[in-house]
Amino acid sequence: MRGAGGYGLAAAGASVVTVAKATSTTRATRRAPAPGGETRARVRAGHPGLWQDRDVAHADIPDDLLRLAAAHQVEPDYRGHDGLQHRASADTVRKVLAALGVDASTPERVQLALAHVENMPWRRVLPPVVVVRQGRHAHVPVHVTHGDPVRVWVEIDPEAGGGRREVPQADVVVDPRTVDGRLVGRATFTLPADLPLGWHEMHAVGPSGSAHSPVVVTPDRLHLPEAVAQDRAWGLMAQLYSVRSRASWGVGDLADLAELCWLAGDQMGADFVLINPLHAAEPVEPLTPSPYLPTTRRFVNPLYVRVEDVREAGYLSAADRSLVEWAAEPVLPLDSDPGPIDRDVAWAAKRAALEVVFAHPRSPARQAAFEAFVEEQGEGLRTFALWCALLERHGPVAGWPAELRDPASPAVAAAAEELADRVELWTWLQWVADEQLARAQQAARDAGMAIGVMHDLAVGVHPEGSDAWALQDVLATGASVGAPPDMYNQQGQDWSQPPWDPTALARAAYRPYRDMLRTVLRHAGAVRVDHVIGLFRLWWIPQGNGAADGAYVRYDHEALVGILALEAHRAGAVVIGEDLGTVEPWVRDYLADRGVLGTSVLWFEQDVHGAPLPPEHYRPLVLATVTTHDLPPTAGYLAGEHVALRERLGLLTRPAPEVRAEAFAERDRMLAALRQRGLLGEDASEREVVEALHRWVLATPSRLVGVSLADAVGERRAQNQPGTDQEYPNWKIPLADGSGHVVLLDDLASNARLRSLARVMQR
Template identity: 80%
Template structure:
């Protein structure tokens, strides 16, 4: 097969596996992947397309696959709709089909009626297979039900997931907009933090924002777990798991058993804290490694103190509730602690089902308990934080952030290896801000494998993140529709999109959010087709509007009244410098210095200056800005512009509130820039502690502007 053009059969095979070889880029032009790239993406999906013969074989396999199954692996439908379910048996055999309802909605059995749909039988693997069609009733309650099929050649069951047609907004958001604070938690430190903002700081920040500023939500960076031992990956968007919490955020003093330590053990905790408490006022990069080494030592001491009978029972109940997922995560932590990074493990340890891992689980049982205990402690402190901020007056409370994926050598990549693709990583094609494309190094969900697992790993992750959340932000929500797969060894430019069953993924997200009583926001920035945003809006998923990206076709700022209502509207995002830095074109200077521009810097700088001037002119036309404004006045005017939109959620970055100029993250870089390590500071680089935040004149002035 020639490798210069897409062969017709290769194109058909790609379509069968939802690989999209062509896409329209940010530049408005159509881009087409080479067939070598398509072959590699198919390879990452477990499909051998290396020769014409292999392509023909793969096509035959994928066409027959549904007929080899008695039932589909999972059925996902919207409440109020009826769906036909194909049931495959030996041609002529009888089959009985029924539903068992979710115990959480009362359980029970429902009969399923066969409908008259004529489908010719098919010869598959030497057997003539017939298809019977059964219609699910249209009045099923929300939940995770099960369809069962029994007969001479049928003995099967599959989940039936009934999802909300639409996720409704809470009453407070139906009446008008609310505003909230956006913070990188690790950067917001108090005088009692251990060098990193923690869950106690989260509770205090949210309570004070509610009381002093009348804010209604607090959006924080992903709190997903990092490595169990140093060095820790700084990026909260490259976690080892998305299901469990980073124990780095635990406040040691708030663990109940800490109060009952002996004088000697208390001294050990205080000695561990002493060197890292001094880091709270350090303007340099946040030192997660030092903070976690100190906390881990202190938490070991607290863990060793006996728990009361009731406390032990609460811990046991948490472990049982979290089930196999927590056990596997805690075991992975214990293995990393003993054997180091996964890259150095023996082949048998890389297999979670191996005898070696089973033996290690017995040998490391005490450490598995320790890492499970850390999750229980973190869960308790998260629960308290959400309760405190809601009692403080926030309409939503804490808004958690869900990362796109996980570290390729992390706990999820190990435990969920059957539903993740290992031959490719997630990234993004070139765009105006990252003209070389991006490779985020994260293994993507394998679409077919995830469906065969009935989306349970996805559901379990959502349930844990939503346990103590008033809202959840889905980073790169386009990933529920398609992801840019970069085959191992390819540049970020040389990838292709792979489509996912968005009805299933969005539906399950809506179901779990409905059960948790949470609002869902999708970060739909970048190369997103308009229909995607429309679809999310129809399902009650809010979008994201960032002022600098909201432009008319001629480059002028989009008028506030033209913004979407169902959106979180902000001036900036964590992938841009704070507004003061953006106005000073620091995003251009930084990308030029790091070699990230493919266009001459003079041109990019001229475009940035023109963009700024168009925005300032628009602000003046609206009467929001005078002719010789200060930096603070411009920042506040920009936020008043956003506040004038119909968006139901309005977000203000804490970095903007204090005048910070440095970016938290520069996409397209790893160690070239101190990504995710910048402490909260003002425009002079002076650290702003939590105790001083609410007496900061600039922050109070911006809060007043949002409350007008």
């Protein structure tokens, strides 16, 4: 091989090599909520002056600080929902950089930070990770002492067949650079375009030393399963905790999910059931009600385990069986209670019963299966289980002794030994949950579903949760994720979730992200990614700042979307990105090019005049629905409940009569459009209107169509009212009909309204 006299291709400061392709076109008007539904801001692409050049002078931000921000993908300016250019202050930019671990407190520190980021790639023999699409060449910079030879090869992922491939050097010249007193040369090597999909390992060896780095080859495009590619698929959307049977313990569980999948697939011809995120909440009460603010996104909430379906529960002694029955006695009557779901009571009962089952001996085969699961899930599972045990003993993380704040500390290692029995309990709970998830997906496929269970991936995690503790090396602790101001939230939004640190995540070769995806996709036919724009950029709010005083931080979307596509491909799963709200126009095209479906909600699909977007103008590659969980069910929306509720809670920013008039005008425009197309007659009933709205969605070219189970039974109450915490029972509303009477899973098969809507979907 030639010496590293300066062959290469890479931007200064680059820490990851990716091969990207992007398009830039505009889309029709869309109005939609951001994560949690807080935003319904209208974005009119194509209007003169709305999308202007981003080359804006920053008189209040020094040029060097701007250069440093750009090097770390911090964007001081952004286009707001109002179409105007907005700009972060220099102070906010410095704080965001500080959250990224960059000291920009003085001009001298800025200069040092600039020199550091520019030299960092030259200090590494190889980039920390290389992400490339299958079928494309990738140039990889290799840094060694100027003039030294170097040899590069790739060890192929065993799952992709194994073996070794030599990597040739490219004829690209780059001048050497003096770094830390050493003259460093850059040699450029070209990865073969025919590398198989997978996680490979690149090696570089020479007199200057050796290094290795992952090479992730991702699908150029994620293809739909054949059954879905050939024909449209429809399915139910449900908040699982709200769908209870007479055997539930106050909360819908994984056995209920299996039953719902059978009912939807076998009896109604549906192809999927979309459920809320099943991510784990706290291991002890009080539990955070929101499934979108979990302690971890990788592991499952054992609240959803059906106690009686754990194998060992069938072999309990009479005394132990009595203990399980006693635990269930106070919570089984809650299944028919129309009041707010009480997760704390349900989990306290269920945890007591599960501890009894856990103590029962497992057969040698069952023990071997458990141990194999623990080994497969690796250190991530053990760390999560240890966090659960520590939280049991010490309470909320904010009150932990300082020596337990670092997962790698000797004190934590000692605690792991001391709490070994409790650690085993929490790993066992993940195993039994995994078994029941597998049975639910199998029940869906056995019922004839083309997709099966469609899981939901939340945007982030609780700031004092397991991930925030275990992944503190790759999560930014000095900032939280949110959204800039919009017409409904003039102060902006702070979701309190720590964001991925893009540089640290790349240094970790995206493994924490990959491991999370693998668990979510483990028993999934599809995954819905909430706020998919977060794979491109996130609004960072530094600690101590208001929600409006933030800035966007860019992510390597080519890597994040590519890895998502790779893991979904391996799992045979469909990916849907929730791309509602203010989204840069090219992003939807990019996701469609990669085979990631978008999201369309009927009430948010409007043309530039505010009229309902004709169904033929919907995007084909989307999951299209009438409503979403951040709005009241359709019966309630038609009645203006979304206005009445916000008025009762004091959330309106304009006079109630004005907002109500707008809501009813929107409804009337939609009803008129339905009648114009012959989908609705005069003096239609509420049921007929709901069915007509679904016929409108069925008239679209959208590949997937979702039906809210709440719509199907006539429910009127919203599951979530954005902008509230204790003022409204968010994520606690049990499934009920329009009169507030609980609808149990056992009775769905004979529910006339559900069966009528299912017939509409089948046609």
